[in-house]
Every structure is written in structure tokens, then in C-alpha cells.
Amino acid sequence: MDDKISITICGDGGCGKSSITLRIVRSAWTHDYDPTIEDSYSVTRTINGQTYSLHLTDTAGQEEYRGMWSAANLTSDAFLLVYDITNAQSLQNLDFFAELIEMEKENRQEQGRCWPAIMVAGNKCDLQGQRQVGAAEGLEWAKSRGCGFMETSAREVVNIEETFASIVKRVVEAREQHASGMRPDFPSLINPTPHNQRASAVPETQQSAPAPNITSDAEKQRYSQSESTATSPQKKKKK
Template sequence: MAAASSQPPVPISITICGDGGCGKSSITLRLVRSQWTSEYDPTIEDSYSITRRIDGVVYHLSLTDTAGQEEYRGMWASSNLGADAFLLVYDITSRESLDALQYFNDLIDMEAETRLDNAARARRAGLNPSSPTAGSPVDINGGAGSGAKTIAPIKIVAGNKCDLQESRQVPAAVGLEWARRRGCGFMETSARLEVNIEETFALIVRRVVESRRMAEMGGMVGGDGGDFKAGMTKPLSPLLTTSSDDEKRGPGQRGPNIDGQKRVGGRGHGGFWKKLRCW
């Protein structure tokens, strides 16, 4: 225990992207400062650093909250694409915000292909692709750097504003299928009610750690029949829910009662929501 506590925090970089007004900054500020505001102030780019203990390990998370408006997208710096993971956020009350994620997904996939090419060249040269000598700034205990990375980034899609059920335009099943087709993990979140915020970033950390470990062990990015090599995440077990709608929200619970109604995804919704918590 003493040895574990003396270890420096493990660095992980995360870029948060998506259309303007989908709640990227709200998610970020809810995580970093436990704050939420209904005022919309378009972001060009903001950076934050926090530490979190996940599965007994302390991580230093470097978060980049990027511009969503189309006129600002050209300002995306190469450093944004150098992240270990990407959180692609859309607004469940706007189908257009989900469609807008395709732009960012294409950029990330091109970056992933570049990293996999770097890994292939390293292997042909007889090097471990995850070794710094292969040009990668990442090892199992390392984080983001400025070299030629060889581990494909993790992609997680977050359907934000899941508290606005009465205005929903994107069913959860549609968001999940969009994510699956593009090799992304999937969550639904609410920055306003603090639903699945910590859980989403814990999921990102676990997937980054998993991909680093697989690269260390086998010199490969993944092992799911080639799909995982492009940054795909594996299906996840459902998150735990509490047994009563009157109980306090526990980790992984979809959220508190909304205007006197049952919780989003809680008991009484049945069908799809009884099965889905995250993927």
C-alpha cells in the first residue's frame, strides 16, 4: 500500500469534442469543479487538469475542451489529435448534434491509422511499438507526449442532456448503434443532474489503461479480431442500479427523480433501459 501511494499519478490526456451547445463545457466543469450553469458561452479551447483515483491507482487527467462551432473547427491543433482518448459529445435533443460527430470521428480515425502505421513500422524494425525507442511517448505507466504515437486512441460517445426526456430526438438505441458502427464506447450523461459524469471518465481511463497494457504485453494495440486495433472498446457489463426509486443515486445510476417522474433508465422504464447502462 505504501509503495502504491508513493507512485506518481499516471498521466492520461482526453480531448472533448462535439457540436456547439451540446454540453461539452458543462460536462467538463461538472467533473472539474462540480459546477453547472444554464448560460451558454461558446468555447474556443480550454484546458484543465485533475487527479482521480480509479481502481486504486491515481491518474492525472489532462482535459481539452474544444470548439464545437463550425467556424472554429479549423483551429483544431495537432495537439488535440494527440490525445490518449476522445469523448465525442452530442445532445440527445438534437439529431444534428449526433450527425456533427462524424466530422470529429473522421479526424480521429485518420489519427488512429497514422498511429497504427507507426506501430507496424516499429514492429518491422524489431522494436516494441509501445517503447519510447520506437517513437512512442506512451508506455503502460506513461501518458501523452509529442512523439510519433503507436497506440490508437480510445473513443467514447456521450449522449448528453439525458434529463430532457420530453425533448429527446435521439433514442438511446440510435446513439448506441451510431457508436458501435464507429468503434466507440457509449454512455448517456446529464451535466445538470450529474448523471454518469464520473463514470464516463472512469470508463475512459480503464479503456486507455487496457490498450496500453495490451500494447506492452504483445506489441499490438488490441486483440478483438482486428477491430479493437482501430480504437474500439469492448461491450461493458451494465452498471449497478439501486433497487428503489426513493433511494439516493448510487454509482452508475442514471440520475435522481426528474420533476417527480421516475429516474431516467431506472425501474419502471423496462425494455431497452432495463438492459442498457453503458457499452
């Protein structure tokens, strides 16, 4: 079994991509905002008894840096799309990254390669008083595009490990389907299912939960609690 998994983390600047990354790598959090161009880290995690080596790439979110996105970022096994629940525009801006990933999916299909796993994280869920994006809205955006979904808080350590465990399991599932000749049943990222055909989202009454942990019902049945172990990170800065 291939135990190496590459994950590209993308989203608007200031949405907490680096904070999530540093939580998973160093179990640390910082409130200082230092715009990232690109940082790379390596960690290990044990999921369902299998140890995986994760290569994480924390990418630039600022619009002026998006042209620096390298083709290598799109070759990842998985993508984590992060938005800020206190900034409604940050969810809409995920469309930019979704379009890039959709083109990559089409390329992989033509070349007979495995599709990437995709997870959406609504970050800063500890800031309930400043919320602009309801949990139901984020879930609907993700589910209509075939993505997994969780709300996270890097500051309060909510669903950080769980998010990456889910990503690993989705990658493993995609690889198994590819090996068996099955095509993953993922909707288009840029032409999602029509509104009246979408699966129902989480009721609005659940949006006020202090630590929401939201995935699809199917995902809840598939995935069990994961076991995690961290190792020292390796960081590379590109300028």
C-alpha cells in the same frame, strides 16, 4: 505505470461539452452558453486504487472554429465525443470528429504507437420530453465504431464520473494491449460495421429511463465501480 492521461472533448456547439467538463473539474453546472474556443484543465481521479492525472481539453464545437483545431488535440490518449439527445443533427455531426480521429489512428498504426480510447456521451438525458435521439440509436452509432457509450446529464449529474472512469480504464487497457504487441480490436470510425452485422442495441423501451447508463455487455463485465477524488483545476484559455 504511466499515470498521465490526456482527453480531448469534442462535439457540436451547445451540446454540453463545457458543462460536462466543469462538472468533472469543479462539481459545478451553468446553464449559460458561452461558446468555447479551447479550455484546458487538470484533475486527478483514483480508479481501481490507482491515481491518474487527467489533462482535459474542451474544444470548439462551432463550425467556424473547427479550422482552429490544433494537431496537438489529436495526440490525446482518449477522445470523448459528445452529442445532444435533443438535437439529432448533433449526433450526425460527430462524423466530422470521427474522421479526424480515424486518420490519427492510421498515423499511429504506421508509427507503432498506441491507439486512442474513444467514448461517446449522449448528453442532456434529463430532457426526456425533448429527446430526438433514442438511446438505442446512440449506442448503435458508438458500438459500430468500437466506442464506449453512456448517456449523461451535466445538470443532474448523471454518469459524469462514470464516463471518465470508463475512459481511464479504456486507456489503461489500450496501453496494456499495445505493450503486449496486441492490436486493439476497434472498427473503423468512418466505415462502421454493416447494419446487419452490428451487435443488437438496447431495446427502444429502455429509452424512457430517467437516468440511462448504457455500455456494452463486455464493458460491464470488465469494469467495476470506480473511486474518484478531485483536485483544484488549472485552466488555460486560448484565443
